[in-house]
Amino acid sequence: MSKLSIFLVLFILFLSSCQKKSDTSNLNPEVDLTIPDEVLKLGEKTYTTVCAACHTEGNVTMAPAHGLLAGMSPHAVLAALTMGKMQEQAASLSQEEKEAVAQYITNKKLISIQFPESAFTPFEISTEDILAGFNHSGWGGNLEGTGYRNLEQAGITAENVSTLELEWSFAFPFATQVRSKPAVIGKWLILGSQFGEVYALDRHTGKIGWVFQADAAIRGAISYESNGEEITAFFADYATNTYAVNIQTGKLIWKQRAAQHPLSGVTGSVAVYDDIVYVPISSFEVISSQNPIFECCTSSGGVTALNARTGEVIWMHRVIAEDPKVTGKKKNGTSFYGPSGAPVWGSPTVDAKRGLLYIGTGENYTAPATNTSDAIQAIDLKTGKLVWNWQATKNDTWNLACPDDPNCPDPIGPDVDFGMAPILVYDSINQRDILVVGQKSGVVHALVPENGQVLWQTRIGKGGALGGIHWGMATDGNLVYAANSDNVYALDPADSTLGPTPGIYALNLQTGEQVWKMAPPPCADGPRKECQQSNSAAPTLIPGIVFEGDLNGFIRAYSTTDGQVLWEFDTVREYETVNGQKGQGGSIDGPAPVVADGMLYVNSGYEMFGEMPGNVLLAFKVKK
Numbered sequence: 001m002s003k004l005s006i007f008l009v010l011f012i013l014f015l016s017s018c019q020k021k022s023d024t025s026n027l028n029p030e031v032d033l034t035i036p037d038e039v040l041k042l043g044e045k046t047y048t049t050v051c052a053a054c055h056t057e058g059n060v061t062m063a064p065a066h067g068l069l070a071g072m073s074p075h076a077v078l079a080a081l082t083m084g085k086m087q088e089q090a091a092s093l094s095q096e097e098k099e100a101v102a103q104y105i106t107n108k109k110l111i112s113i114q115f116p117e118s119a120f121t122p123f124e125i126s127t128e129d130i131l132a133g134f135n136h137s138g139w140g141g142n143l144e145g146t147g148y149r150n151l152e153q154a155g156i157t158a159e160n161v162s163t164l165e166l167e168w169s170f171a172f173p174f175a176t177q178v179r180s181k182p183a184v185i186g187k188w189l190i191l192g193s194q195f196g197e198v199y200a201l202d203r204h205t206g207k208i209g210w211v212f213q214a215d216a217a218i219r220g221a222i223s224y225e226s227n228g229e230e231i232t233a234f235f236a237d238y239a240t241n242t243y244a245v246n247i248q249t250g251k252l253i254w255k256q257r258a259a260q261h262p263l264s265g266v267t268g269s270v271a272v273y274d275d276i277v278y279v280p281i282s283s284f285e286v287i288s289s290q291n292p293i294f295e296c297c298t299s300s301g302g303v304t305a306l307n308a309r310t311g312e313v314i315w316m317h318r319v320i321a322e323d324p325k326v327t328g329k330k331k332n333g334t335s336f337y338g339p340s341g342a343p344v345w346g347s348p349t350v351d352a353k354r355g356l357l358y359i360g361t362g363e364n365y366t367a368p369a370t371n372t373s374d375a376i377q378a379i380d381l382k383t384g385k386l387v388w389n390w391q392a393t394k395n396d397t398w399n400l401a402c403p404d405d406p407n408c409p410d411p412i413g414p415d416v417d418f419g420m421a422p423i424l425v426y427d428s429i430n431q432r433d434i435l436v437v438g439q440k441s442g443v444v445h446a447l448v449p450e451n452g453q454v455l456w457q458t459r460i461g462k463g464g465a466l467g468g469i470h471w472g473m474a475t476d477g478n479l480v481y482a483a484n485s486d487n488v489y490a491l492d493p494a495d496s497t498l499g500p501t502p503g504i505y506a507l508n509l510q511t512g513e514q515v516w517k518m519a520p521p522p523c524a525d526g527p528r529k530e531c532q533q534s535n536s537a538a539p540t541l542i543p544g545i546v547f548e549g550d551l552n553g554f555i556r557a558y559s560t561t562d563g564q565v566l567w568e569f570d571t572v573r574e575y576e577t578v579n580g581q582k583g584q585g586g587s588i589d590g591p592a593p594v595v596a597d598g599m600l601y602v603n604s605g606y607e608m609f610g611e612m613p614g615n616v617l618l619a620f621k622v623k624k
């Protein structure tokens with residue numbers, strides 16, 4: 001991630017939140033938008049004493065100046081303080097002070113959004129719903145994470161895909177990114193959002209059955225388990241709070257914090273199997289590192305196993321076995337800590353047959369590098385004991401202070417994490433299971449599930465910080481379909497030999513040989529300020545079709561035979577949504593689209609790394 005792209009992120013946020021203010025005031029004409037004087041005074045005092053030292057123009061690299069913060073929505077500023085990048089800086093503030101400073105900085109009142117009554121529908125769930133064959137749960141749609149849906153589950157074919165039409169759209173208020181992947185259960189979709197609401201939406205109409213409020217952003221997919229009587233949804237928020245919610249009532253059953261480090265987070269999705277919830281642990285020290293006085297870095301990636309009935313911790317696995325120590329001095333004379341990092345950004349994959357859980361890990365944040373960064377690990381499902389560890393890239397020490405700020409480690413690694421969940425798939429020709437996983441290095445790896453030995457490796461991209469495979473691949477046991485991002489920001493201008501090669505790649509599962517590839521089409525004229533030709537989101541596979549979005553906001557259906565585009569839709573536009581909020585489409589990144597029973601659900605909007613913000617879930621329906 002370059003600094004240029006972070007600037008773009010903030011700038012885009014600024015533009016988009018300007019628009020939002022007028023949207024909300026139009027929608028709620030009776031709401032008084034003046035901020036009480038005492039709130040402004042408290043906000044000013046808080047700002048001057050706590051924030052101004054960094055946020056005054058030119059004081060701290062990367063800290064957006066007051067003028068830029070003023071363009072944000074007060075909700076986004078409050079979210080930065082309570083659940084985002086500024087949690088640590090705001091740790092000493094009361095809720096009242098946080099709300100006051102958010103309103104003071106933006107000069108906009110914090111108001112809660114009222115959805116019109118027509119946005120709701122009674123929540124009811126039938127036995128049919130619970131047993132529906134097209135139901136879908138978790139990151140890859142199944143425990144093995146294959147991203148594959150059969151014909152009966154999909155209800156869409158290569159013959160009728162061109163008749164897909166937009167059926168409804170739903171807008172997440174104030175949101176600039178849509179990252180939570182819906183679970184499907186009969187007539188319902190369950191999904192989370194940037195400001196922590198979890199919705200049950202009628203999948204035919206987009207109307208709301210219930211809303212549950214979590215404490216922080218939900219970035220991952222919703223998983224669920226049914227014991228025949230009760231159906232429970234499981235998910236984790238950005239701050240590692242993990243929740244069990246009764247799907248029939250929308251009410252909390254238990255909540256448990258899954259990590260102890262103050263900057264640990266959850267960016268992936270939980271996996272649920274046999275009454276245990278597996279929570280992947282990453283950390284935001286990678287961002288805090290930008291602050292020169294931050295004591296970098298002491299966190300380790302991990303997995304926490306929780307009892308699905310009670311939320312009690314069963315075991316915790318640390319990716320870095322050693323505790324961090326002082327390891328020397330930084331350029332500015334203060335102490336460096338390590339080893340650190342190796343976050344589990346993605347989701348765990350369950351291997352019920354071998355009793356193993358597979359995870360992919362990211363870079364070390366500081367030296368010394370460990371042999372567990374940029375690695376795949378197999379962990380015992382019951383005990384949390386490490387069974388094997390296979391490292392793809394050694395010595396990858398990197399954080400967002402790189403290349404120039406004091407917290408940047410030396411030497412600087414390439415930042416080639418594993419972001420996606422490893423996929424366990426049965427190879428029917430050789431009659432064996434294979435673990436396939438793509439890396440930000442641009443390489444797809446196939447491993448032996450028992451021991452992590454390499455079967456084959458195929459390079460499909462240049463790779464780098466925003467290159468290679470980010471969110472996923474999908475496979476039907478015949479071919480492996482991989483989305484290669486190779487975003488232009490990953491391009492090293494000094495390297496003239498290897499260009500980026502973004503696109504969808506089909507590889508032979510047995511050998512890793514490339515069968516076809518399809519680059520994103522050239523950029524058409526349109527409303528986009530710039531063209532980002534990149535396939536970063538995870539794909540979904542059904543017989544005959546790979547569904548994949550791109551950073552330009554297009555969702556496409558590619559033929560599995562040769563990669564030809566069978567259908568596409570440009571999601572970058574405004575939407576009149578079923579919940580009465582202005583909707584805006586943007587970049588498609590993160591989770592794969594969900595296909596169920598003749599419908600396709602697509603998230604649009606991803607404000608990060610210079611991508612286009614947006615706030616909609618779009619539902620398409622095929623004319624059968």
Ligand code: HEC
Pocket residue numbers: 006010046047050051052053054055060061062063064069072076077080081084085086089090101102105287290291
């Ligand atoms: C020690 C320096 C420091 C202090 C103190 C500080 N900030 Fe920040 N702030 C930063 C930096 C650096 C960034 C940019 C982080 C990034 O983009 O990764 C930032 C980013 C932000 C953002 C944008 C967050 C986002 O998600 O893009 C907001 C809003 C913000 N700060 C508000 C505040 C408020 C309000 C206070 C006081 C309560 C505060 N900050 C105190 C350094 C600081």
